[in-house]
Amino acid sequence: MEQHIxxxxxxxxxxxxxxxxNEIELNWSILIVLYPFIxxxxxxxxxxxxxxRIFKVRILKPTxxxxxxxxxxxxxxxxxxxxxHLGKPFRAxxxxxxxxxxxxxxxxxxxxxxxxxxxxxxxxWFDYRRDMILWANESKxxxxxxxxxxxxxxxxxxxxxxxxxxxxxxxxxxxxxxxxFLLHGYVGFIFGSIKANPWWSTVLMPIIFLxxxxxxxxxxxxxxxxxxxxxxxxxxxxxxxxxxxMYLFYILLIDFVLEGLDQIHRIYEAEESFEVLxxxxxxxxxxxxxxxxxxxxxxxxxxxxGIFQFYKPKENIRKVIYLIxxxxxxxxxxxxxxxxxxGGQLFSKSFYGYTSFKIGLIGPEGYLMAAFWLIVPLxxxxxxxWLLPPWKKKDEQSEIQSA
Amino acid sequence: xxxxxxxxxxxxxxxxxxxLVLRQVLKPSSFGxxxxxxxDAIQENIDSELHYAGIDNCSxxxxxxHMDKAxxxxxxxxxxxxxxxxxxxxLYAGNFxxxxxxxxxxxxxxxxxxxxxxxxxxxxxRIKILFDTIDNSMIRQIDAxxxxxxxxxxxxxxxCIDCHNPHQP
Numbered sequence: 001m002e003q004h005i006x007x008x009x010x011x012x013x014x015x016x017x018x019x020x021x022n023e024i025e026l027n028w029s030i031l032i033v034l035y036p037f038i039x040x041x042x043x044x045x046x047x048x049x050x051x052x053r054i055f056k057v058r059i060l061k062p063t064x065x066x067x068x069x070x071x072x073x074x075x076x077x078x079x080x081x082x083x084x085h086l087g088k089p090f091r092a093x094x095x096x097x098x099x100x101x102x103x104x105x106x107x108x109x110x111x112x113x114x115x116x117x118x119x120x121x122x123x124x125w126f127d128y129r130r131d132m133i134l135w136a137n138e139s140k141x142x143x144x145x146x147x148x149x150x151x152x153x154x155x156x157x158x159x160x161x162x163x164x165x166x167x168x169x170x171x172x173x174x175x176x177x178x179x180x181f182l183l184h185g186y187v188g189f190i191f192g193s194i195k196a197n198p199w200w201s202t203v204l205m206p207i208i209f210l211x212x213x214x215x216x217x218x219x220x221x222x223x224x225x226x227x228x229x230x231x232x233x234x235x236x237x238x239x240x241x242x243x244x245x246m247y248l249f250y251i252l253l254i255d256f257v258l259e260g261l262d263q264i265h266r267i268y269e270a271e272e273s274f275e276v277l278x279x280x281x282x283x284x285x286x287x288x289x290x291x292x293x294x295x296x297x298x299x300x301x302x303x304x305x306g307i308f309q310f311y312k313p314k315e316n317i318r319k320v321i322y323l324i325x326x327x328x329x330x331x332x333x334x335x336x337x338x339x340x341x342x343g344g345q346l347f348s349k350s351f352y353g354y355t356s357f358k359i360g361l362i363g364p365e366g367y368l369m370a371a372f373w374l375i376v377p378l379x380x381x382x383x384x385x386w387l388l389p390p391w392k393k394k395d396e397q398s399e400i401q402s403a
Numbered sequence: 404x405x406x407x408x409x410x411x412x413x414x415x416x417x418x419x420x421x422x423l424v425l426r427q428v429l430k431p432s433s434f435g436x437x438x439x440x441x442x443d444a445i446q447e448n449i450d451s452e453l454h455y456a457g458i459d460n461c462s463x464x465x466x467x468x469h470m471d472k473a474x475x476x477x478x479x480x481x482x483x484x485x486x487x488x489x490x491x492x493x494l495y496a497g498n499f500x501x502x503x504x505x506x507x508x509x510x511x512x513x514x515x516x517x518x519x520x521x522x523x524x525x526x527x528x529r530i531k532i533l534f535d536t537i538d539n540s541m542i543r544q545i546d547a548x549x550x551x552x553x554x555x556x557x558x559x560x561x562x563c564i565d566c567h568n569p570h571q572p
Contacts (some may be wrong), residue, residue, distance in 0.1 A: 018526065093429060094430075094434075097422075097425065097426040098430065098434060098439070125411075126407075129407060152407070152413075153410065153413055154407045156406045156407065161405060161406070162406065164405055164407070165407065168454040211473070
């Protein structure tokens with residue numbers, strides 16, 4: 001038997017009931033799961049940063065810089081899972097230089113560019129400009145040049161100039177909040193707007209994506225803040241962590257209720273797709289949906305953080321739990337993306353059958369590739385934290401006063 | 404205008420200009436000729452290797468089978484649905500009229516029960532059809548496990564094609 005016929009027979013044995021030929025193999029694999037996951041982390045981290053800046057939640061100050069740099073390092077990598085999924089590394093750049101407005105997918109280029117260039121980079125630049133000038137004066141060699149170049153060779157750090165920086169930075173942040181909502185709402189829209197897929201097609205999708213994004217971003221910043229503090233051997237600011245945990249609790253609660261509403265709506269409507277989705281949820285998605293996303297990623301963190309709102313155990317216990325809970329939440333949100341992306345492709349659009357999904361360790365769409373794109377932003381973050389350490393920023397207020 | 408704003412405008416202008424220059428250099432040469440895509444892609448697709456030859460090519464040499472098939476239930480089925488892609492076979496088998504075809508040019512012969520079962524195995528998801536319904540557009544379903552598995556007289560295992568002519572079932 002010829003090889004490709006043999007392959008076809010093998011594939012057909014993984015199919016149940018009736019599926020259309022183009023549904024046998026899942027075209028969107030783990031890298032497409034990563035894309036909304038990483039983009040969500042960006043939006044979430046940025047929103048945590050804006051809480052401090054716009055809503056003046058001063059207690060969150062220790063995480064402000066970390067949140068911004070986290071958002072930037074994950075933003076720089078957000079497109080990479082998509083590009084590596086396309087599998088044409090020598091042509092991949094072409095999508096960047098041929099923008100157009102007629103495809104919902106291509107709009108991501110504009111959303112991305114706006115958010116990266118206009119919002120994130122500008123906010124960080126205005127926030128760090130004065131420090132980069134000061135650090136350039138203190139450093140030598142390449143580092144000095146790097147600070148000079150990054151500050152665009154500006155020299156003006158008069159109180160008037162700094163006040164202008166702060167004012168523009170504030171305006172950019174105000175623009176940034178709806179932009180972050182737009183960025184991740186857009187990612188939800190990509191799935192929610194697909195009429196042919198009843199698992200995706202719901203107007204709630206952008207909102208659900210957005211809230212789970214905020215949850216995941218806050219959890220990531222919380223985790224990174226704890227790890228960075230351990231590495232720097234400084235004391236954790238428990239008041240700050242308690243406040244983050246409170247926000248995390250309330251937003252996770254809203255996220256949980258919204259996702260519940262979506263499912264209740266689906267169950268009550270019980271459209272013709274209901275039966276196939278019902279079997280999907282209790283069959284192929286049972287582990288990832290109920291155990292990973294529901295129990296580990298949502299219920300356990302909700303109960304833990306919920307109890308903390310009424311009763312706060314000792315600091316040492318809280319520290320450990322504040323390390324575990326964000327990890328659980330991140331796993332939960334990752335599997336939420338998994339259930340959307342993979343789940344939406346597991347059932348036939350004839351509603352009469354299912355296909356199955358297998359993923360390898362190696363290969364262009366394997367676990368290692370996915371792990372690579374999750375590690376790269378952490379390395380970028382480590383570099384950014386070394387280059388632009390938020391904890392070394394000099395407090396301009398005190399300096400202006402002392403001057 | 405404050406210094407930092409001036410520098411920012413210059414930086415943005417520089418990067419936008421850089422983008423426009425890079426776009427001119429990196430854009431594929433045929434991009435935009437016919438629409439928002441690389442026009443060369445069409446020719447590349449035309450040039451790609453063909454695997455399926457189509458029923459008309461099969462009937463040129465296998466006219467007898469073609470005639471058999473044309474009056475049976477499988478009339479609308481392409482040969483390559485069961486025998487697999489045959490472009491290489493069509494192109495080169497003519498050179499071997501006097502000798503055995505090499506393995507690489509042989510097509511798949513579906514003789515087992517599992518081959519027929521790909522379409523005919525009873526399946527709840529397929530349209531149900533009763534045996535007394537004669538309708539050429541529907542696929543008859545049997546259970547390949549229980550549908551006459553052995554010859555009742557000799558007790559030998561039976562394949563579907565022992566009783567049914569696959570070209571005229």
